Amino acid sequence: MKQEIDALMHQQHADALWISGAALHNPAMVYFTGGIHVTQADLFYRPRQEPVLFCGPMERDEAAKTGFRLRSYADFDYYAYLKQAQGDVLKAQGLRYQQMLEDIGLTQGKVVLYGVREFGPFYALLSELQRLLPNLHFYGDVNDAILLEARATKDEEELEHIRQMGRLTTRVVANTQDFLSGHTVRNETLIKSDGSPLTIGDVKSRINLWLAEYGAENPEDTIFAIGRDAGVPHSSGTPSDPIKLGQTIVYDIFPCEKGGGYFYDFTRTWCLGYAPDEVQQMYAQVLEIYNTVAAELSLDINPNTLQLRTCELFEAKGHETVRKNPRVTQGYVHSLGHGVGLDVHEKPWFGQADDPRNNLRPGSVFTLEPGLYYPEKGYGIRLEDTYYVSQAGKFAKFVDYPMDLVIPMPAK
Amino acid sequence: MKQEIDALMHQQHADALWISGAALHNPAMVYFTGGIHVTQADLFYRPRQEPVLFCGPMERDEAAKTGFRLRSYADFDYYAYLKQAQGDVLKAQGLRYQQMLEDIGLTQGKVVLYGVREFGPFYALLSELQRLLPNLHFYGDVNDAILLEARATKDEEELEHIRQMGRLTTRVVANTQDFLSGHTVRNETLIKSDGSPLTIGDVKSRINLWLAEYGAENPEDTIFAIGRDAGVPHSSGTPSDPIKLGQTIVYDIFPCEKGGGYFYDFTRTWCLGYAPDEVQQMYAQVLEIYNTVAAELSLDINPNTLQLRTCELFEAKGHETVRKNPRVTQGYVHSLGHGVGLDVHEKPWFGQADDPRNNLRPGSVFTLEPGLYYPEKGYGIRLEDTYYVSQAGKFAKFVDYPMDLVIPMPAK
Numbered sequence: 001m002k003q004e005i006d007a008l009m010h011q012q013h014a015d016a017l018w019i020s021g022a023a024l025h026n027p028a029m030v031y032f033t034g035g036i037h038v039t040q041a042d043l044f045y046r047p048r049q050e051p052v053l054f055c056g057p058m059e060r061d062e063a064a065k066t067g068f069r070l071r072s073y074a075d076f077d078y079y080a081y082l083k084q085a086q087g088d089v090l091k092a093q094g095l096r097y098q099q100m101l102e103d104i105g106l107t108q109g110k111v112v113l114y115g116v117r118e119f120g121p122f123y124a125l126l127s128e129l130q131r132l133l134p135n136l137h138f139y140g141d142v143n144d145a146i147l148l149e150a151r152a153t154k155d156e157e158e159l160e161h162i163r164q165m166g167r168l169t170t171r172v173v174a175n176t177q178d179f180l181s182g183h184t185v186r187n188e189t190l191i192k193s194d195g196s197p198l199t200i201g202d203v204k205s206r207i208n209l210w211l212a213e214y215g216a217e218n219p220e221d222t223i224f225a226i227g228r229d230a231g232v233p234h235s236s237g238t239p240s241d242p243i244k245l246g247q248t249i250v251y252d253i254f255p256c257e258k259g260g261g262y263f264y265d266f267t268r269t270w271c272l273g274y275a276p277d278e279v280q281q282m283y284a285q286v287l288e289i290y291n292t293v294a295a296e297l298s299l300d301i302n303p304n305t306l307q308l309r310t311c312e313l314f315e316a317k318g319h320e321t322v323r324k325n326p327r328v329t330q331g332y333v334h335s336l337g338h339g340v341g342l343d344v345h346e347k348p349w350f351g352q353a354d355d356p357r358n359n360l361r362p363g364s365v366f367t368l369e370p371g372l373y374y375p376e377k378g379y380g381i382r383l384e385d386t387y388y389v390s391q392a393g394k395f396a397k398f399v400d401y402p403m404d405l406v407i408p409m410p411a412k
Numbered sequence: 413m414k415q416e417i418d419a420l421m422h423q424q425h426a427d428a429l430w431i432s433g434a435a436l437h438n439p440a441m442v443y444f445t446g447g448i449h450v451t452q453a454d455l456f457y458r459p460r461q462e463p464v465l466f467c468g469p470m471e472r473d474e475a476a477k478t479g480f481r482l483r484s485y486a487d488f489d490y491y492a493y494l495k496q497a498q499g500d501v502l503k504a505q506g507l508r509y510q511q512m513l514e515d516i517g518l519t520q521g522k523v524v525l526y527g528v529r530e531f532g533p534f535y536a537l538l539s540e541l542q543r544l545l546p547n548l549h550f551y552g553d554v555n556d557a558i559l560l561e562a563r564a565t566k567d568e569e570e571l572e573h574i575r576q577m578g579r580l581t582t583r584v585v586a587n588t589q590d591f592l593s594g595h596t597v598r599n600e601t602l603i604k605s606d607g608s609p610l611t612i613g614d615v616k617s618r619i620n621l622w623l624a625e626y627g628a629e630n631p632e633d634t635i636f637a638i639g640r641d642a643g644v645p646h647s648s649g650t651p652s653d654p655i656k657l658g659q660t661i662v663y664d665i666f667p668c669e670k671g672g673g674y675f676y677d678f679t680r681t682w683c684l685g686y687a688p689d690e691v692q693q694m695y696a697q698v699l700e701i702y703n704t705v706a707a708e709l710s711l712d713i714n715p716n717t718l719q720l721r722t723c724e725l726f727e728a729k730g731h732e733t734v735r736k737n738p739r740v741t742q743g744y745v746h747s748l749g750h751g752v753g754l755d756v757h758e759k760p761w762f763g764q765a766d767d768p769r770n771n772l773r774p775g776s777v778f779t780l781e782p783g784l785y786y787p788e789k790g791y792g793i794r795l796e797d798t799y800y801v802s803q804a805g806k807f808a809k810f811v812d813y814p815m816d817l818v819i820p821m822p823a824k
Binding site for chain 1 (some may be wrong): 433436437439440450468469470471472473474486487489491499501502505522523526527528529530531532533534535536537538547550551552553554555617620621623624626627629631632633641644645646647648670671709724728738739741745746763766
């Protein structure tokens with residue numbers, strides 16, 4: 001949680017955090033600023049000091065919403081530095097940032113870098129700055145030890161953001177189910193009112209509309225994949241594919257708040273009308289293993305233990321798993337879950353058995369998503385909900401949604 | 413254009429381009445891959461060699477759409493490297509990428525970095541790699557000399573993408589105009605059917621819905637700002653503000669293709685019902701200057717000449733401008749325009765008088781957007797269209813849209 005940042009910085013001997021980039025769709029920036037509309041900013045955070053936010057003069061009103069100490073890029077005239085640097089762009093940028101950092105008294109110590117941005121020119125700028133301010137040392141948080149560690153547990157306000165996204169997400173899923181089952185069927189294919197087949201692309205358009213209507217967005221798209229595509233976990237689906245009865249549809253939806261806020265992550269697998277015997281059988285296995293693992297959730301467990309347990313359960317039923325072969329493409333081929341927050345994938349990580357900082361604890365938010373994939377047989381199955389651990393240490397899903405495989409298609 | 417990349421690399425003595433990050437909302441990656449759904453990839457481009465694309469094994473089907481040579485991260489087992497590095501995450505990542513680069517024969521020369529991503533850990537990785545592969549040298553394209561220069565001129569296919577976005581954008585603007593003028597007015601305020609005032613937030617929700625319906629998104633939001641907010645160029649508008657008659661509304665909309673493709677950028681300024689005399693007068697000035705500058709567009713002109721010309725025209729009418737004072741907040745306070753493409757702001761730049769690579773030429777796509785801002789007087793005005801230069805050297809807007817200030821509110 002946010003109040004841990006200073007202690008985590010102290011542990012890592014970090015003197016400052018430098019968060020750069022846009023204020024939207026930039027998790028580290030949103031974590032501090034709460035989602036203002038600033039196209040480019042540099043935020044400097046130091047313990048026991050007011051954060052300093054640099055932005056363009058035209059965005060001062062938006063930036064003021066943070067309550068941070070504001071500085072304008074316009075106070076550091078780029079063209080003057082360019083003249084001083086005799087037209088050398090990199091040198092000019094270096095001189096400009098040197099002056100900015102000197103102005104706020106940040107010229108030495110360990111600075112940890114955060115932010116999503118075009119990194120080529122920024123990499124060059126950092127190298128140049130390193131030359132100009134040799135007592136300043138730049139680091140990446142490769143061990144997820146400061147901001148990502150703070151973000152790994154959510155406070156009540158953050159949980160509420162995610163809960164709202166869960167409600168919104170399942171509302172979209174329910175709309176999708178109603179939309180599908182409202183269609184006419186001809187030759188095992190769902191048919192639109194104009195007589196043409198309903199396609200994956202049609203369904204995705206509807207999903208996007210509902211998300212927009214409810215005030216969310218899906219920057220990383222939505223997986224709505226049928227048949228063989230459903231058997232490839234990250235295939236997002238082929239827009240021209242018709243929606244047919246009796247084929248597995250993997251519907252994995254992971255929208256975020258408009259502007260790049262908190263995510264929700266949710267998957268159901270459906271067969272319209274009926275499901276083939278083998279799919280029914282495999283679905284029952286996935287559901288059974290989902291329920292087994294969900295019942296074994298406990299405080300302070302390392303999620304990798306749950307992943308290994310899931311592999312064991314799938315192997316006992318005769319499937320290949322990633323535990324035995326990391327490159328496997330048939331069977332249980334991925335991780336059981338991941339943390340969810342301002343990134344759709346964040347801490348706790350499920351692959352770090354030795355790192356107790358990933359252990360589930362109050363404030364943890366994570367997915368459980370076991371699945372089975374047989375692309376050559378034309379099907380895939382995945383079930384996923386987002387869970388949290390309450391302050392009292394209880395595990396719960398944010399929202400419930402039915403686990404039915406078969407979506408009945410009413411006769412017309 | 414794309415076919416210039418090899419020559420531009422040669423000019424810059426670049427041996428390889430390394431494009432990293434997601435395939436969506438990552439302009440450099442979209443430029444090469446065309447918008448596949450891959451959450452994390454590394455693309456290596458070298459002249460006269462097939463590009464190599466690294467991605468996760470679950471995303472192989474999406475990645476295959478590029479036709480590039482595919483490599484899987486799973487072939488380089490992270491946990492084996494972690495063991496080798498005795499648990500040091502950064503060393504493990506360094507060893508892994510060292511092996512990946514050695515595998516594709518990229519161990520020396522100048523590598524130019526591109527891509528939008530969380531840069532802290534990547535900065536650390538590059539520093540580590542630099543140690544492991546001392547003959548490899550990483551650069552940022554700080555002079556916009558390779559990819560950004562290639563992207564500065566668009567081929568016919570790209571122009572068509574932008575034209576489609578222009579049609580879509582003006583369709584949303586027309587919907588917005590109809591939506592506003594369809595409202596009842598009470599006490600100078602637009603009223604919803606439930607009797608409450610129509611707000612900026614209500615209008616923005618509609619805009620988002622139309623964008624989703626037509627298959628676009630606005631990752632950087634939309635400016636729909638009224639009154640004083642309209643006088644602050646980058647204020648995006650206050651959601652709770654009611655929509656009132658006689659106040660300037662700056663409507664600046666800059667959506668992109670779903671997933672982060674080509675942008676369009678467009679602004680109109682409206683007064684509902686009527687406009688105060690001063691606003692009418694100032695609007696006429698902005699429109700006149702817009703038309704003057706648009707008529708002076710010519711091949712091989714540096715856009716900075718147009719910016720200075722615009723300042724001159726505004727100054728002649730008694731306004732302050734950025735030419736005289738870069739920190740000005742009243743009068744003409746920003747640049748006349750910018751290039752548009754896979755970024756909403758890209759080359760040609762309007763502030764680089766000395767760099768002929770910004771000169772307007774066949775394939776250039778850019779905005780013209782003069783404006784006047786008087787926040788303390790409660791108004792702002794901006795007019796903007798996106799232009800292109802045809803292969804034959806002709807200048808044209810992509811789409812037309814009326815330039816009326818006053819939107820009549822029919823009596824009810």
